[in-house]
Amino acid sequence: MIAGAVRQILVILVRVLVGARGEWVGSAPEPRTRIYFANHTSHFDTLAVLSALPRGLRRRTRPVAARDYWGGSALKRFVAEDALRAVLIDRDGSGGGDPLEPVEAALARGDSVLIFPEGTRGAGETVAPFRSGLHRLAERFPDAELIPVHLENLARVMPKGSFLIVPVTCTARFGAPLRQTPGETRAEFLERARSAVAELDPRREGTAT
Amino acid sequence: MSAFGWVIAGALAILTVATIVGAELERRAKTPEGRATIANLNARTRSWWVMALIFGGALALGPTTTILLFAGLSFMALREFWTLAPSRPGDHRALFLSFFVALPIHYGLLLDGWYGLFAVFIPVYAFLILPAISTLAGDVKDFLSRTARVQWGLMLTVYMLSHAPALLMLDTGSDTAMLVLYLVVVAQISDVAQYVFGKLFGRTRFSPNVSPSKTVEGLVGGWAFAVLVGVALAPLTPFSLLQAAGMSLAIVVAGFFGGFVLSAVKRDLGAKDWGYVIQGHGGVLDRVDSIIFAAPIFFHLTRYWFTP
Incomplete structure (x- = not known):
């Protein structure tokens, strides 16, 4: 219950601070198992996507986060694991096991997951090449919908290397589910997924909405 | 009553x-x-x-809540401005200072009633300090236009808008809260009347490039109606009927150009609305654009002619 309250407070804080509005352009908020994948530009990304989701979906959508950062202290672990129901993974495989195993367990239970396949935070200008984890999850869970998410303006809230917050309004834009294409190589799939996120950036078409 | x-x-x-x-x-x-x-x-x-x-x-x-309300509106308007206007990482500190230092100090001066510093703090001190701090980031790309955006953003959304609650500082011998009410009612009635007259009788577009919904018929009808309301509300103010007509004409003409100029900025930035917080209207900036231009002009006309 405390964890739920903390989650709600965090969501309200993020809403007040950066707006975090959800815009569904190619899909609708539906309670089905989904793999949301987004560009990664700031510390607020996870909270921004969760805040943009309707409340019912938020409870069943589990962000994937790095254990080396979020497992660092008891408080961080409480926020990540209890309040945000994050799935913590070992980015470098230091735990010895398979880093994606807990993510697959969450999907197998019917939860949705949110991942940032760039692996690290970018400058917000372009979307970096994706790591291969998304491909493996897509292959093992063909029934889970792959929803590209583009986070706009978050890099401007708190750019890498700064701790000052500029409260511009951020938008999480949810695109159309990625279709399965038989016979596609891993590299082709990852590039298609990457451009699905990049194409949701309104600046690419030269017109902001 | x-x-x-x-x-x-x-x-x-x-x-x-x-x-x-x-x-x-x-x-x-x-x-x-x-x-x-x-x-x-x-x-x-x-x-x-x-x-x-x-x-x-x-x-x-009371005055404190009124000033705090406008401080909040300025904050939201500045946020809407920067959500659409581009910035580079080199502007980050200047933006942070705009939101969390310049805006609170400026409205703090208003709460304090220190008119002298209120009038110069942003156009002199903030305008010198912010670009000075931006240079420390070492990024010279588009420096002139970036600085212009930082300064005009602050000028429009904070400095100009704050002249509405600044009316509370004036010693006109009447209840100054009624001047704030007068300004806001005349400017907003003018906007609404322009919209209604435009929908009912609008034929000739005023400027399709800048603001496609504005029509000459809407403008004339809206202005005339708002000036009538302004004359009817003269008992709120220290103005005679004729003076009230002049004051409300100044408010509606300035207010019209406020909406017009901010519409041009918005379209330059490729957007139709500034935001989404006010259902049916768009953003805060879509609603206060007329006040932004009308407030300082109304403030100075009143200060010049109606204070000792």
Whole structure:
């Protein structure tokens, strides 16, 4: 219950601070198992996507986060694991096991997951090449919908290397589910997924909405 | 009943009529296009209820709440400005200082009633300090236009807008809260009347490039109606009827150019609305654009002619 309250407070804080509005352009908020994948530009990304989701979906959508950062202290672990129901993974495989195993367990239970396949935070200008984890999850869970998410303006809230917050309004834009294409190589799939996120950036078409 | 009471009663009456007429129009609308227009009209009316209650409540509670309300509006307007206007990482510190230092100090000076520093703090000190700090980031790309954006953003959304509550500082010998009410009511009535006259009689577009919905018929009708309201509200103010006509004409003409200029900025940035927080209207900046231009002009006209 405390964890739920903390989650709600965090969501309200993020809403007040950066707006975090959800815009569904190619899909609708539906309670089905989904793999949301987004560009990664700031510390607020996870909270921004969760805040943009309707409340019912938020409870069943589990962000994937790095254990080396979020497992660092008891408080961080409480926020990540209890309040945000994050799935913590070992980015470098230091735990010895398979880093994606807990993510697959969450999907197998019917939860949705949110991942940032760039692996690290970018400058917000372009979307970096994706790591291969998304491909493996897509292959093992063909029934889970792959929803590209583009986070706009978050890099401007708190750019890498700064701790000052500029409260511009951020938008999480949810695109159309990625279709399965038989016979596609891993590299082709990852590039298609990457451009699905990049194409949701309104600046690419030269017109902001 | 006091003049303030009459204005509040009048506003409630207008909103009640608008709500009833809107419900009736919704029942009659047949075409999808007509339904969309009516749905937007009714969303606007609902938002007007909320805005009227917040503004009237803040004004009734006193100068401090009024100033704090405008500080909040400035914050939201500045946020909407920077959500659409581009910036580079080198502007980050200047933006942070705009939101969390310049804006609070400027409104703090207003709370304190220190007019001298209030008048120069942003146009002199903030305008010198912010670019100085930006240079420390070492990024010279587009430096002139980036600095211009930082400064004009602050000027429009904070400095100009704050001249509405700054009316509270003036010693006109009358209740200055009524001057704030006068300014806001005349400017907003003008916007609404331009919209209504435009929808009813609009034929000739005023400037399709900048603001496609504005028509010459809407402008003339809206201005005339708002000036009439301004004359009728003269008892709120220290103005005679003729002076009230002049003052409200200044408010509606300045207010019109406020909407017009901010519309040009918005279109330059590739957007239709500044934001989404006010249902049917868009953002805060879409609603206060006329006040941004009208407030400082009304403030200075009043300060020059009606204070000792």
